[in-house]
Amino acid sequence: MTTHPAHPAARSMTTTPEGLLWEPSERWVRGRKGDVTVVDSRHPVLVWEPGLPVPQYAFPRADVRTDLLRPAADPPTGTHTGSRIFYDLVAEDGEVRPNAAWTFPADDLAGHIAFEWFRRTDTGLDHWYEEDEEIFVHPRDPHKRVDALPSSRHVRVEIDGQVVADTHAPALLFETSLPTRYYLPREDVRLDLFEPTDHHTGCPYKGTASYWSWRGEADVPPNLVWTYPAPLPAVAVIQGRLAFFNEVVDITLDGERLERPETPFSGMLRKASRRR
The missing domain is CATH 2.170.150.40 (Domain of unknown function (DUF427))
Structure with a gap:
């Protein structure tokens, strides 16, 4: 048995000193901008930020088309639990979606990148899939029924x-x-x-x-x-x-x-x- 080198060891929900909750997911998740697959990960993690009722995905950097990301020209402040590193998404057609991705300021999540969901914020990626089913608005919470x-x-x-x-x-x-x-x-x-x-x-x-x-x-x-x-x-x-x-x-x-x-x-x- 092998372990994905960029994926945190499988375990139950963990709390970081920054107040983030996270846990590994076993779902195959993909994100696309148009016809271009920007994220393709079999080792995502779900992250809950303080005060937000729904989770977000973060992905090992190796599972992300980082060649389509560049340091954000105008990064926001006070969002995503103190995150300071944001990226603009530069699509192959030249369209720029500002602050489409970011990293969480937590050692546990080092090497992971999170993305906005386009249909919620008018930035980020157009389409998201868990396995072969398209999902909308935000990831489904495995603790919600x-x-x-x-x-x-x-x-x-x-x-x-x-x-x-x-x-x-x-x-x-x-x-x-x-x-x-x-x-x-x-x-x-x-x-x-x-x-x-x-x-x-x-x-x-x-x-x-x-x-x-x-x-x-x-x-x-x-x-x-x-x-x-x-x-x-x-x-x-x-x-x-x-x-x-x-x-x-x-x-x-x-x-x-x-x-x-x-x-x-x-x-x-x-x-x-x-x-x-």
């Missing part, structure tokens, strides 16, 4: 006292560290009370969502209803169903009014309501 289950529970949704959805056929989506989301059949939602928007978001576990906003005068944020028209296979049961942000509507489950949860989305939703 997402389950979508059909149910016969009774779910009622109200906005400012008005019932906007009522069903006995929801699909419940359970996601680690987030409240249960209730995906409701379209025919059980008063979509005439909402209007579609051009807002879209991506999720590495579910796919790409499209949104609706409330037509009325209630103090609620825009884009409070969403659907996944073509979800990833693991959560296919939510296809075409509609979900509401529990944080800003009133949900009654089997006759019990649920408290509005406080989540990482709560602050964003409150700010969006004030801008209306």
